[in-house]
Amino acid sequence: MAAESSSLAIASARTARQKQLVLIVSRVWAWVFLALLIAFFTASVFSTSGGSVNFLTLRNSQNILMAITPVLLMGLGQTFVIIAAGIDLSVGWVMGLASVISALVIADLVAQGMAETPAIVLGFVIGVIAAAIPGFINGVIIAKLRIPSFIVTLGMSFIARGISLLLSGGNVVIGQPPGVRAFGNESLLYLISGEGGGLYFLQRPNVTGEALQRLDRILPWPVVVTAIVVAIALFVLHKTQFGRHTYAIGGNREAALRAGVPVDRHIIMLYTLSGITCGIAGILHTARFNGGSSIAGDPLMLPSIAAVIIGGVSMFGGHGSVAGTVIGALIIAVLTTGLVMLNVQPFWQFIVVGIVVILAVLIDQARDLIIGRMESQG
Amino acid sequence: MEPMLSVRNLVKRFGGLVAVNRVSLDVYPGEVVGLVGDNAAGKSTLIKCVSGVYHAEEGEIYFEGRRVSFAAPIEARRAGIETIYQDLALAGNLDVPANIFLGREVKKRYLGGLIRTLDEDHMLRESQTVLNSLEIRFPSLTVPIDKLSGGQRQAVAIARALYWKAKFIIMDEPTNNLGVVEQRKVLELIRRLREQGVPIILISHTLPDVFAVTDRIVVMHRGRKVTEKRTAETNSQEIVQYMVGALDDTRAQLQEA
Ligand SMILES: Nc1ncnc2c1ncn2[C@@H]1O[C@H](COP(=O)(O)OP(=O)(O)OP(=O)(O)O)[C@@H](O)[C@H]1O
Numbered sequence: 001m002a003a004e005s006s007s008l009a010i011a012s013a014r015t016a017r018q019k020q021l022v023l024i025v026s027r028v029w030a031w032v033f034l035a036l037l038i039a040f041f042t043a044s045v046f047s048t049s050g051g052s053v054n055f056l057t058l059r060n061s062q063n064i065l066m067a068i069t070p071v072l073l074m075g076l077g078q079t080f081v082i083i084a085a086g087i088d089l090s091v092g093w094v095m096g097l098a099s100v101i102s103a104l105v106i107a108d109l110v111a112q113g114m115a116e117t118p119a120i121v122l123g124f125v126i127g128v129i130a131a132a133i134p135g136f137i138n139g140v141i142i143a144k145l146r147i148p149s150f151i152v153t154l155g156m157s158f159i160a161r162g163i164s165l166l167l168s169g170g171n172v173v174i175g176q177p178p179g180v181r182a183f184g185n186e187s188l189l190y191l192i193s194g195e196g197g198g199l200y201f202l203q204r205p206n207v208t209g210e211a212l213q214r215l216d217r218i219l220p221w222p223v224v225v226t227a228i229v230v231a232i233a234l235f236v237l238h239k240t241q242f243g244r245h246t247y248a249i250g251g252n253r254e255a256a257l258r259a260g261v262p263v264d265r266h267i268i269m270l271y272t273l274s275g276i277t278c279g280i281a282g283i284l285h286t287a288r289f290n291g292g293s294s295i296a297g298d299p300l301m302l303p304s305i306a307a308v309i310i311g312g313v314s315m316f317g318g319h320g321s322v323a324g325t326v327i328g329a330l331i332i333a334v335l336t337t338g339l340v341m342l343n344v345q346p347f348w349q350f351i352v353v354g355i356v357v358i359l360a361v362l363i364d365q366a367r368d369l370i371i372g373r374m375e376s377q378g
Numbered sequence: 379m380e381p382m383l384s385v386r387n388l389v390k391r392f393g394g395l396v397a398v399n400r401v402s403l404d405v406y407p408g409e410v411v412g413l414v415g416d417n418a419a420g421k422s423t424l425i426k427c428v429s430g431v432y433h434a435e436e437g438e439i440y441f442e443g444r445r446v447s448f449a450a451p452i453e454a455r456r457a458g459i460e461t462i463y464q465d466l467a468l469a470g471n472l473d474v475p476a477n478i479f480l481g482r483e484v485k486k487r488y489l490g491g492l493i494r495t496l497d498e499d500h501m502l503r504e505s506q507t508v509l510n511s512l513e514i515r516f517p518s519l520t521v522p523i524d525k526l527s528g529g530q531r532q533a534v535a536i537a538r539a540l541y542w543k544a545k546f547i548i549m550d551e552p553t554n555n556l557g558v559v560e561q562r563k564v565l566e567l568i569r570r571l572r573e574q575g576v577p578i579i580l581i582s583h584t585l586p587d588v589f590a591v592t593d594r595i596v597v598m599h600r601g602r603k604v605t606e607k608r609t610a611e612t613n614s615q616e617i618v619q620y621m622v623g624a625l626d627d628t629r630a631q632l633q634e635a
Pocket residue numbers: 392395397415416417418419420421422423424
């Protein structure tokens with residue numbers, strides 16, 4: 001009897017350890033996958049180029065970071081929305097709307113003789129507000145009229161598309177003062193490697209010719225802005241009441257309501273926030289490409305949702321994290337950049353991203369299945 | 379003695395259906411009242427009118443002597459009426475403290491309240507304390523509660539009610555979907571709440587449970603209250619007769635009149 005119960009105890013300790021292992025694997029696989037991806041590209045880029053090209057350079061890392069900023073920004077708002085068991089399909093065209101409106105406002109204000117800096121600041125603020133408004137309207141309709149978020153935001157996507165195309169006439173909005181481009185392309189730090197080089201803070205060193213080749217921008221402003229938004233999102237989702245209520249609504253909306261969570265107000269805020277993150281992505285696009293483009297965000301909408309899913313946010317709501325979305329966006333950006341450097345047809349990236357998305361969900365399900373089976377046995 | 383809760387001639391309709399038909403009910407301090415009846419008798423609807431989920435078309439509700447009319451469940455909770463619903467109303471993806479404190483999270487303040495973060499340690503400690511006072515033990519409070527058993531979840535719901543100083547607790551089939559051992563634990567919890575002087579309305583289909591913990595039993599049939607008996611002065615057979623409509627005090631009264 002005693003021997004039996006002690007062997008039972010050992011068995012249950014073993015399943016507990018196995019369960020722990022499954023949980024750890026399901027939590028860290030994305031990090032491991034990212035590391036493997038980087039290792040793979042480093043090795044293959046190195047060998048296919050005969051040792052002349054390195055994947056793991058400072059410059060390339062900054063390119064990757066630049067590449068993920070819009071996808072990540074949209075993904076952050078989306079993370080909150082999906083954790084609360086909704087979805088925002090309007091992110092792409094809302095981003096384009098913000099890009100167009102900010103560029104129009106800046107061009108107009110400068111043409112009217114306003115000084116550059118206030119014109120840019122005002123243009124960017126109005127751009128973000130212009131993106132917050134459709135988000136707010138999404139939220140009101142979803143919360144108050146109880147129409148599925150899928151449908152409301154799909155409709156809003158078309159509306160934002162129409163408005164931004166009407167406003168821009170279908171063209172890129174130009175006429176931006178130089179400060180716009182500077183904000184999108186200059187950086188916090190500069191490094192000139194090698195002889196006569198050094199690290200420069202805020203101020204771009206005035207170099208030409210060969211030294212310019214050795215100049216690296218570290219932390220371009222769009223990356224800095226995105227990093228700040230990531231930090232805020234991390235804090236809000238994981239440390240505050242707002243974040244807790246987001247999970248609660250996604251887990252059991254009825255329970256949240258009965259517990260006194262202001263569910264409708266919260267949902268309205270979530271979609272407004274999603275609009276705001278798209279707005280930030282939009283103004284950063286205007287800055288980076290020196291003009292407003294309505295089609296800027298459309299191709300990024302699905303990658304942004306893919307990043308969220310790869311990061312482990314459940315489409316049923318209630319689960320997920322900001323760190324997961326960051327990893328998801330990084331995986332997509334590394335894939336895209338790496339494949340381009342390998343000189344493979346860039347279209348392969350879509351196939352690989354698709355596989356990774358499905359893989360991510362399979363891993364989540366396998367985890368639940370394995371743990372469920374262990375529990376029913378133990 | 380004044381009743382703590384007094385329901386007077388309550389009527390609630392759903393379209394043409396009269397789910398609750400002129401029901402009156404008193405509950406006194408420290409009393410456990412069983413509310414029984416067949417499926418669709420109107421038990422859940424009646425208590426949802428009390429707890430602010432539904433708004434009754436006719437009749438009055440008095441709580442602690444004052445006329446009340448709760449527009450939302452949160453108002454009833456603020457007045458001290460905690461309801462533990464049939465469907466539990468817990469967020470399965472959140473852990474025990476997050477559920478106990480849901481909607482009333484404790485926060486730490488920084489920069490004069492400008493930045494407020496969740497005080498997880500405090501909420502965990504308090505949860506531990508209230509669960510200890512109910513002599514409930516969990517291996518871990520920080521797992522999502524859909525990983526807990528039905529009885530453990532029920533205990534969380536009861537602990538939440540207790541922690542928030544419920545003056546009055548309504549339980550809608552708290553032993554539903556529970557194993558035998560867990561059912562017994564929940565009954566024990568009800569007794570412990572009663573010892574602490576908290577009046578309870580207990581809805582249950584399990585008559586032995588009702589007989590084990592209640593002071594009084596109210597029977598509903600097709601929206602009407604058909605009888606009210608002191609538990610000590612009745613038995614299961616008699617209650618069943620009322621539940622199926624074979625006995626009906628109001629009909630008897632009508633005939634007498
Ligand atoms: N929201 C609603 N809309 C329409 N009809 C409803 C609603 N809620 C309850 N009813 C109806 O009111 C009647 C009483 O239902 P209620 O849930 O109060 O019964 P109950 O006594 O709690 O039954 P059970 O023991 O099955 O839980 C039923 O006929 C039910 O179908």
